[in-house]
Amino acid sequence: MARLNEANVVYAREIIGRYPKARSATIPLLHLAQQQDGYVTDEAMKHIGELVGATSAEILGTATFYEMFKFGPVGKYLVNICTTLSCALLGAEELMHHAEQHLGIKAGSTTPDGLFTLEHAECQAACTEAPCLQVNYRHRNRVTPSDLERLLDELQDGRLDGEIPAHGTVARVRQHIPSDRAVGVFAPDDVTTAPVWMPAQTEVPK
Amino acid sequence: MIGTTYPPAAGFVAGDRPQIVTSRFQYADAHTLHRYLATDGYKGLQAALAKSPVDVHADVKSATVLGRGGAGFPAGVKWGLTPQAVWPRYLVVNGDESEPGTYKDRLLMELDPHQLIEGSLIACYAAGLSQCFLYIRGEMAVAQERVATALNEAYAAGYVGKNILGSNFSVDIVLHWGAGAYVVGEETALIESLEGNRGMPRLKPPYFPAAIGLYGKPTIVNNVETLANLPWLLREGVAAYTAIGTETSPGTRMVAVSGHVKRPGVYEIINGTTTFRDLLYGEEFCGGIRNDNQLKAFVPGGGSAPWFLPDQLDLPFEAKLVGAAGSMLGSGAVMVMDETTDIVAAAYSLVRFYAHESCGKCTPCREGGTWLERIMKRLVDGHGTTRDLDQLFEIGQMICPGEFPHAASDRLGIEAKPFPFRMTTICFVGPSAYTAVDSALTLFRDEFEAKITQRTLIPVSAGASE
Numbered sequence: 001m002a003r004l005n006e007a008n009v010v011y012a013r014e015i016i017g018r019y020p021k022a023r024s025a026t027i028p029l030l031h032l033a034q035q036q037d038g039y040v041t042d043e044a045m046k047h048i049g050e051l052v053g054a055t056s057a058e059i060l061g062t063a064t065f066y067e068m069f070k071f072g073p074v075g076k077y078l079v080n081i082c083t084t085l086s087c088a089l090l091g092a093e094e095l096m097h098h099a100e101q102h103l104g105i106k107a108g109s110t111t112p113d114g115l116f117t118l119e120h121a122e123c124q125a126a127c128t129e130a131p132c133l134q135v136n137y138r139h140r141n142r143v144t145p146s147d148l149e150r151l152l153d154e155l156q157d158g159r160l161d162g163e164i165p166a167h168g169t170v171a172r173v174r175q176h177i178p179s180d181r182a183v184g185v186f187a188p189d190d191v192t193t194a195p196v197w198m199p200a201q202t203e204v205p206k
Numbered sequence: 207m208i209g210t211t212y213p214p215a216a217g218f219v220a221g222d223r224p225q226i227v228t229s230r231f232q233y234a235d236a237h238t239l240h241r242y243l244a245t246d247g248y249k250g251l252q253a254a255l256a257k258s259p260v261d262v263h264a265d266v267k268s269a270t271v272l273g274r275g276g277a278g279f280p281a282g283v284k285w286g287l288t289p290q291a292v293w294p295r296y297l298v299v300n301g302d303e304s305e306p307g308t309y310k311d312r313l314l315m316e317l318d319p320h321q322l323i324e325g326s327l328i329a330c331y332a333a334g335l336s337q338c339f340l341y342i343r344g345e346m347a348v349a350q351e352r353v354a355t356a357l358n359e360a361y362a363a364g365y366v367g368k369n370i371l372g373s374n375f376s377v378d379i380v381l382h383w384g385a386g387a388y389v390v391g392e393e394t395a396l397i398e399s400l401e402g403n404r405g406m407p408r409l410k411p412p413y414f415p416a417a418i419g420l421y422g423k424p425t426i427v428n429n430v431e432t433l434a435n436l437p438w439l440l441r442e443g444v445a446a447y448t449a450i451g452t453e454t455s456p457g458t459r460m461v462a463v464s465g466h467v468k469r470p471g472v473y474e475i476i477n478g479t480t481t482f483r484d485l486l487y488g489e490e491f492c493g494g495i496r497n498d499n500q501l502k503a504f505v506p507g508g509g510s511a512p513w514f515l516p517d518q519l520d521l522p523f524e525a526k527l528v529g530a531a532g533s534m535l536g537s538g539a540v541m542v543m544d545e546t547t548d549i550v551a552a553a554y555s556l557v558r559f560y561a562h563e564s565c566g567k568c569t570p571c572r573e574g575g576t577w578l579e580r581i582m583k584r585l586v587d588g589h590g591t592t593r594d595l596d597q598l599f600e601i602g603q604m605i606c607p608g609e610f611p612h613a614a615s616d617r618l619g620i621e622a623k624p625f626p627f628r629m630t631t632i633c634f635v636g637p638s639a640y641t642a643v644d645s646a647l648t649l650f651r652d653e654f655e656a657k658i659t660q661r662t663l664i665p666v667s668a669g670a671s672e
Contacts, residue, residue, distance in 0.1 A: 018380045020337070021421060026402030027385050031344075052402065065404035065565075067386030068344050080345075084306045085509060086464035086541050088555040122388065122559050123306040123509070124345060127464035127539065128217045128471050137347040141216050171350035175357050175381040181367035183337070183378045188421040191294040191336070197375040198259055198334040 003047040008032055011174070012051055018177065020185045022052040030063050035168040039070040068137075068170075075110045076166045077155050080121035081133045087123075092131040096120065098145040102152065115156060117167075135160075136167050215316045215348070217309060217462070219471035221490045224450050226458045227434045228474045230318050237352045239359040242320040248365055250437030254328045255373050262332035262440065269439055269447045270456050272477075274310075275300055275391075275429030276508065276537045276634075278525045285333040287416035288424040295424040297335040298400060298415075299326055299433060301342040301349070302384055302391040306509030306559055307539030309472055310460035311430035315342060315349035318434070319356035323366065323379060325433030328440055330377045333426055337378050339400055344384040354381055388563035392633045393427035394419075395565070406565045407633040431460055431538075452478030455524050461485065465542035466499065467492035475523065482506065483519040486542060499544040503649065507536025509556050510638035512625075513645035514613050529625040532611045549653045553646035554582040560639035570605045571636030577601055578643055590658045598647060602640045605630060610644045618649065 004012055012032060016025040029051065033044035040063055046056040063069045081099060083092045096107060099118055103111055110117040126132040129141030133148075140151060154160050165172060218231050230236035230245055242248070254262045267282025288295055299322070303311040314322060326338050340357075342350050357379055360366045368376045382400060384390055390399045394408035397420050412418050419425025435457060439447045448456045455478030462472045463485060469492045475485065485491045486501065495501050503513045506521075512533040514521075521527055528535050543552055561579035566572045578601055584590050602610060606627040614622040629637050647654055 018378070021401065023402035024382075024400055027344075027399065028383065031383070031385065054402070062402060062404055063385075065387060065406075066344070066384070069385055083555070084559050085505070085552060085555045086307055089465045089541070089543060089547065089552065122562060123304055123308070125303045125309045125312045125343070126217065127307045127309045127541070128462050129309075130464055130470070134345065137345045139348075170344065170347045170383070171354060173351040173354040173358075175354045177367070177378065177380075178361055181361045181364070183368050183376045185337070185378075186294070188294060188423050194291075194293055195334055195336045195376075197331065197373070 002037070002041065002043050004029075004033060004044060004051075005036060008036055009051075012048075014176075016051060018185065020188050023054055025052055026054070026059060026062050027066070030059070030069055031170060034069060035170075038166075038168045039072055039074065073110075073114070074167055075117035076115050077135050077164070078117050078119065078137075078167045079133060079135055079152075080119045080124070080137075081107075082121050082124045082126075082131065084123040086127035087130040087132060090130040095131050095133070095143060095145060095148060099148055102149055116152065136164050137170055138164050215313055217472045218313055218317075219469065219473055219491075221473065223474060223476065223490075224458055225474055226438045226447075226450070227314060227318075227321065227431060227460065230321070231313070236317050237319055237356065239320060239356065239363060242318075246441060247320055248324055248437075250440035251324050251327050251331075251365070252371065253440045254331055255371060255375060259332050259334060262328065265439065265444050266332060266436065269444045270454070271432060271435050271439065271447075272455065272457075272525070273429055274431035274435075274459060274538065276305065276510070278535060281329075281428060281432050284414065284416060284428070285329070285426055287414050288333065288426070289417060292424055293334075294336045295334055295426070296420045297326060297330050297333075297338040298393075298396060298420060298425055298427045299338065299340040299430060300391065300393065300396055300427050301340060301346075301430045302396060303343055303430070303537075304388045304391055305537045305539060306556060307462060307464055307505060307541045308508050308537040309462040309464075310538055312343075312346055312349055313460075313472060314430050314434050315346070316352050319353045320360065321434050321437055322353070322430055323356055323360050325436040326379060327366065327370065327377065328436040329426065329428060329433055331375050335377070335426060337380070339380050339382045339420070341382045341384060341396060341400060344386045350381070350383055357381055387565070388559075389565045389633065389635055392635070395633070396427060397425060404565070406567045409632060451476050452524065454478065454526065459523065459538050461523070461538040461540060463492050463540045463542065465504075466496045466544035466547070467494065467542050468496055469493045478524045479522050481520050481522045482514070482540070485540065486519065492542075495542065495544050497544075499546065502543045502545050502547050503549070503645075504543060505539070505541040507534045508539040509541075509559060510534075510634055510641055511536045512611050512613065512641055513649060515615055515617075515649060517616055518613055530622065532613045532622040532624055534625050549646050549650040550582070550657050551586050553642040554579075554586045556642035557582050557639055560635055564635055564639070568631040568633075568636055570630045571639065574601045574605045574636065575639035578639055582643065585654060585657050588657060590654075592655075592658055594658075595647065595651070595654055598643050602644055605636045605640050610640070610648075612645060612648045615649060620648075
């Protein structure tokens, strides 16, 4: 539970280097901290503040605005069941009720073995595939109560490890801009002229 | 590539219709550079680079490429709002799709990320935008992976970065990702989020970040689907684009139809001419209401849009006509409710969403949304009173003073009140919290009264679909 480790600091600096202002890297770095520790720790927020030039209070202010950041341990699998209209019309509340029964917990809590956290979620952009849910932000479509039981079993047995990483990791692929291809960044106020491909005086087309 | 497996991205339904943005969805490897190049990939960019930026901008303007994010503002006009001789200018791609009912941008990012990259490059070239930030919703893990992979491929192959395709056009595309907040889909909130702040919309004016945006500089914010149109437009030409659809709504648009239809799905439809009846009942589309039930109501343009009744089925997907009829096309999301739907509970589902997603900046939204949610919950639970119904309207007046847009109804003998509304909040989250309440209460007041007088409890639907 700590500051970002050495490898993550290297990656954090790479991310920061893509933005004209370091502060823009705040959310990606909070994700990185959550990936490292499973949730966002106070020490990590202080460290991120040092890296992007903000106070830890400012980082906390940003972090607490966003649903995905957790400030204490959650289950290895975060099961988010969508209950917005399209899903509600096709049985999302019933699915949630079933999940609560099956896991023996209420939405918003974690199973005693630390494996599953169950949450009510809002629209997940899979509305035609209702009712839908996400496990660690990976979709499952048209989920019936028996599908849900099977899914939880498969997660428990580790059969979906190749597809669904533990909570904290969202994308497993990272962007890397090769240095020989990068345009690079400039402080916004240092740029006063049009980019080279633009005519100096552009007219807006009629 | 890492050893990962993906379940197929379900939802898209192909048909014998023009395909501008979904033409590669048929290929299992549509997301790879290999497939993209084999299917006319990056030819739109080449066509653009062969012209002057002003000419490319003129193409986009004369093709009337309408914004697909919600407001329907023409992209070419938006690009022209940047002040003269103020540099640098930025592009922010809005991939924060989270409007209830909306499912299209995620498909475009997961299945054809290079098309989005190419569209973004064309926009940067035409409008002189020197850096692009591609903002993907935090909860879309697969879209983030697919776009990251595609960007890595595109950089290596010389399509992004310094001196693109050997020209003097150079731009970096930076993948950025959010962390879960609906309001960040609003363009000034998106910029705040991209600056590392809480995602709260900025005070207006300026009305467009094209004037003052990211880091205080001119910034174009375009929706994913809007940009995905550009490679085809530049490759095939303005005439081919405007030959599809109508003069005011050319081209196609992606529409997600969800809820009580036989075949829910994402359809690329012809803009301007396809009607809601075609879409809900047409054999090539949704094929009718489930179990051949009666249609009760539908939301025509995402959770923020006032509801329509069967009376409005023959309207086409044309912004002016839908606006005059009392709603909006919004983000291309149709949610269908059949006769078994508990209207009060359905409206509650939406008001809960907006109350939850209020950023808290504007009092009418923060307080009003919360009270709307509480009162609606009380009604759904069978504890409401007649006074509650007046209270809902009164709270609505605090958020949207004056008459609120609604559909016409033969049954009720009421005329349409056209879009839009007046509002006391900076962004549309506040009015959206009230929209479903107003629509439900205006069009189905009898169901609210039944909740109060009969005190029965019914779930949202009669059960999951077969």
